[in-house]
Amino acid sequence: MAEDKIKKVSIIISKGSLDGIYPGLIMANGARMEGIEVNLFFTFFGLEAIMKKRMDKIKVATVANPAIHIPSLLGILPGMSAFATSKMKKEMDKIDIPPIPEFVEMVHDAGAKLWACKATVDMFHLTMDDFCEQTEDIINVGKFYEISAGGQIIFT
């Protein structure tokens, strides 16, 4: 049993919606709570979770998201995404799930390492200055596999 315990995980966050970012952060935080080593790799639109100017503006998608139970035609109305986002945030706060900027700080303080994907950074012409202070570095895929050695990799 003891040998079966997961010791290290790498979690990739590739989506920039609220529901695309939270699962990865919750799993990262939960892993640290179990004493598991964690590397978080933010790629593509997932990078918004660690971008200073974007991280507190993450929204839930109200279009092309059947599980939100808002018809897509209504989902396009102005303010719809903001409305759904604020409702969801309130429910999350009740169960002590923090807003994204606080959550990023929390998982970092819990010992998780946060990395930004180089390909995306180049594509969007970003620099380290665009990222929150908890960001370790900008790394390429090769380096990601290097730091992930010996662990499990989870793509979200």
Next chain:
Amino acid sequence: MASKTLAGKTVEVDGEGFLLNPEDWTEEMAKELAREVGISELTDRHWRVVNFMRQDFNEKGQIPTIRRMKNAGGIPTKELYELFPDGPAKKAAKISGLGKPQGCV
């Protein structure tokens, strides 16, 4: 359900050794429970966490999350991980005589 003797008193515990009845807990037991999770000595900083957890549990009826310990208890997350390595929420709850935390955060 099982029982075991802690600090000379027989108490009911779950399969992982968490106290089932928080009112059974004494400070002497905390020291023994700490050794069980690999903490040989409880410092003042540990006690600050334990005291907050018990007080908050008594008031709210829920084991505080790591976020609540930070925001309501003023215990920085980094410090919590330093004091209770490899599983602060579970370890601190166990030492505090509370059940195993059931939340995801």
